[in-house]
Amino acid sequence: MTVRTPGTPASKIDRTTPVSTPGGPKAREEKIVVTVRLRPLNKREQLAKDQVSWECIDDHTIVYKPPPHERVTQPASFTFDKVFGPACLTETVYDGVKNVALSALNGINATIFAYGQTSSGKTYTMRGITEKAVNDIYNHIMNTPERDFTIKISGLEIYNENVKDLLNSDPGRNLKLLDDPEKGTVVEKLVEETANGSQHLRQLINICEAQRQVGETALNDTSSRSHQIIRLTIESTLRENSDCVRSFVASLNFVDLAGSERASQTHADGARLREGCHINLSLMTLTTVIRKLSVGKRSGHIPYRDSKLTRILQHSLVGMHGLPSFVR
Numbered sequence: 001m002t003v004r005t006p007g008t009p010a011s012k013i014d015r016t017t018p019v020s021t022p023g024g025p026k027a028r029e030e031k032i033v034v035t036v037r038l039r040p041l042n043k044r045e046q047l048a049k050d051q052v053s054w055e056c057i058d059d060h061t062i063v064y065k066p067p068p069h070e071r072v073t074q075p076a077s078f079t080f081d082k083v084f085g086p087a088c089l090t091e092t093v094y095d096g097v098k099n100v101a102l103s104a105l106n107g108i109n110a111t112i113f114a115y116g117q118t119s120s121g122k123t124y125t126m127r128g129i130t131e132k133a134v135n136d137i138y139n140h141i142m143n144t145p146e147r148d149f150t151i152k153i154s155g156l157e158i159y160n161e162n163v164k165d166l167l168n169s170d171p172g173r174n175l176k177l178l179d180d181p182e183k184g185t186v187v188e189k190l191v192e193e194t195a196n197g198s199q200h201l202r203q204l205i206n207i208c209e210a211q212r213q214v215g216e217t218a219l220n221d222t223s224s225r226s227h228q229i230i231r232l233t234i235e236s237t238l239r240e241n242s243d244c245v246r247s248f249v250a251s252l253n254f255v256d257l258a259g260s261e262r263a264s265q266t267h268a269d270g271a272r273l274r275e276g277c278h279i280n281l282s283l284m285t286l287t288t289v290i291r292k293l294s295v296g297k298r299s300g301h302i303p304y305r306d307s308k309l310t311r312i313l314q315h316s317l318v319g320m321h322g323l324p325s326f327v328r
């Protein structure tokens with residue numbers, strides 16, 4: 001799923017329309033785009049002779065064909081902004097969200113997140129998308145010599161409702177959330193590093209990914225047990241004349257959510273079960289928040305404060321691209 005919101009606070013930005021938007025005119029719209037990617041069966045599923053139950057019938061529609069043992073027998077179809085079949089490359093999926101990622105270069109906040117059941121391919125897809133977005137961001141920087149860019153990165157995970165810094169070598173520390181009148185929810189003492197080039201940025205992203213909580217479940221040997229948020233803050237300045245410097249600031253969030261799961265499917269107990277409960281609860285809150293946001297002003301109270309995930313993402317969700325991944 002992807003979301004766009006204005007970035008730089010009104011008090012700090014020259015509001016003149018930018019000369020060009022890297023992602024093209026559409027990158028300036030504020031909306032939620034929902035894309036679905038079906039992944040191919042993995043070795044384990046092939047060995048178990050699992051059947052593929054989902055099929056893409058066109059660019060926007062997937063159909064669920066219930067296996068014979070299910071009570072429901074009728075196929076059901078679902079429509080999305082875009083759907084990608086199992087043969088699709090990550091590059092093609094990325095093309096669908098490229099405009100969103102590049103809009104952050106011109107001061108428009110954007111969030112790309114992957115939502116789906118455990119082992120559906122969220123981490124696989126988000127890694128590819130992040131890698132491709134970093135390439136494009138640095139290509140844009142190279143082709144825009146008239147602007148000075150600074151890219152900062154922070155990384156956190158929410159594990160069992162505790163917030164941990166993925167760029168801090170002291171992994172045991174739980175970080176507090178604070179309410180800032182201007183910035184909204186901020187994570188206290190979250191390390192933010194300035195990247196001094198694309199290689200450095202990739203190294204920092206790799207550090208975040210290596211620090212994340214991973215565990216084995218019956219569905220995935222390397223299941224992510226936490227929600228991961230990698231945030232790039234992109235600042236740039238453009239000297240228009242001797243009196244006027246125009247500046248842009250926006251964040252681009254890459255959110256790889258932990259997978260929703262049924263204990264019966266993952267055979268979870270002990271620590272895995274506890275993790276699964278926290279994961280499901282926070283995903284439920286996220287679903288409620290997004291549902292209410294999509295209804296608009298009539299939706300009443302929006303329960304951002306019911307989970308750390310929605311508190312941290314609050315400002316990124318108001319105004320948002322999602323990549324739900326389905327398996328079969």
Ligand SMILES: Nc1ncnc2c1ncn2[C@@H]1O[C@H](COP(=O)(O)OP(=O)(O)OP(=O)(O)O)[C@@H](O)[C@H]1O
Binds near residue numbers: 118120220224225
């Ligand atoms: N499009 C794809 N093509 C080939 N293999 C894929 C694809 N997507 C995912 N996989 C493989 O499927 C397995 C599960 O993927 P992944 O770990 O990304 O799932 P996940 O949704 O992040 O799971 P979890 O929620 O448990 O963390 C991995 O072995 C991954 O390499």
